[in-house]
Amino acid sequence: MVRVINAVFVKSSPSINEALDEGVMEVLFLGRSNVGKSSLINALCCKKQLAKSSSTPGKTQLINFFDIMYEDDEKSRFVARFVDLPGFGYAKVSKETKKKWEESLNTFIKKRVSARLFVHLKDARHIDLEIDKNVDEYINSILRADQRILKIYTKADKLTQKECSAILKDKNALLVSVLKKRGINEANERIFDLLFGKCA
Numbered sequence: 343m344v345r346v347i348n349a350v351f352v353k354s355s356p357s358i359n360e361a362l363d364e365g366v367m368e369v370l371f372l373g374r375s376n377v378g379k380s381s382l383i384n385a386l387c388c389k390k391q392l393a394k395s396s397s398t399p400g401k402t403q404l405i406n407f408f409d410i411m412y413e414d415d416e417k418s419r420f421v422a423r424f425v426d427l428p429g430f431g432y433a434k435v436s437k438e439t440k441k442k443w444e445e446s447l448n449t450f451i452k453k454r455v456s457a458r459l460f461v462h463l464k465d466a467r468h469i470d471l472e473i474d475k476n477v478d479e480y481i482n483s484i485l486r487a488d489q490r491i492l493k494i495y496t497k498a499d500k501l502t503q504k505e506c507s508a509i510l511k512d513k514n515a516l517l518v519s520v521l522k523k524r525g526i527n528e529a530n531e532r533i534f535d536l537l538f539g540k541c542a
């Protein structure tokens with residue numbers, strides 16, 4: 343099993359211009375506001391307050407970088423970076439501010455050379471939202487040959503057993519609950535494999 347043995351916050355930046363230097367492979371956590379991006383980063387790193395989460399949508403407003411150290415069974419260590427992004431579709435700001443945020447988010451996602459993996463989070467209770475279809479299409483439209491996508495369904499604790507089984511029929515689906523600490527190890531394994539494993 344692979345584990346995150348160290349995770350530190352490094353920087354917040356409003357746009358790609360102030361971002362950290364490229365170099366370390368990055369995992370970008372994307373999804374609509376309030377889906378659980380910051381909470382999942384904390385769970386993956388076993389640190390409750392690493393990324394700021396809140397029940398109020400729109401909590402994450404900057405691009406936040408965290409340096410991560412993975413360790414595998416042979417005690418080999420691997421360095422990566424997690425990037426917590428603002429959510430898509432947060433409406434409670436002025437149109438102008440929203441446009442500005444979306445532009446800088448879009449530029450970062452498109453232009454970031456170090457971005458290797460897009461983790462697209464969806465709320466397991468609402469799997470067919472228009473906004474998620476748009477996010478799917480968007481990521482696929484900009485995906486480079488060296489980039490991968492991982493879909494994670496969040497808030498599994500809100501589902502019945504039957505609903506969980508329905509989601510898991512898709513063999514690639516990962517279902518997690520930060521609240522019940524479910525699926526977190528699997529998510530770490532999958533992220534690690536996509537970053538450091540052999541290409542399929």
Ligand SMILES: Nc1nc2c(ncn2[C@@H]2O[C@H](COP(=O)(O)OP(=O)(O)OP(=O)(O)O)[C@@H](O)[C@H]2O)c(=O)[nH]1
Pocket residue numbers: 373374375376377378379380381382394395396397398399400401402403427428429430496497498499500518519520521522
């Ligand atoms: N029940 C349940 N609630 C969760 C889970 N994960 C996150 N939440 C809650 O969902 C709310 C939003 O979580 P965040 O992690 O801040 O969501 P976010 O996607 O980072 O939101 P923005 O920063 O606004 O884009 C918080 O109240 C969390 O406690 C989960 O697995 N189960």
Ligand SMILES: [Mg+2]
Pocket residue numbers: 379380381394395401402426427428429
């Ligand atoms: Mg957040």
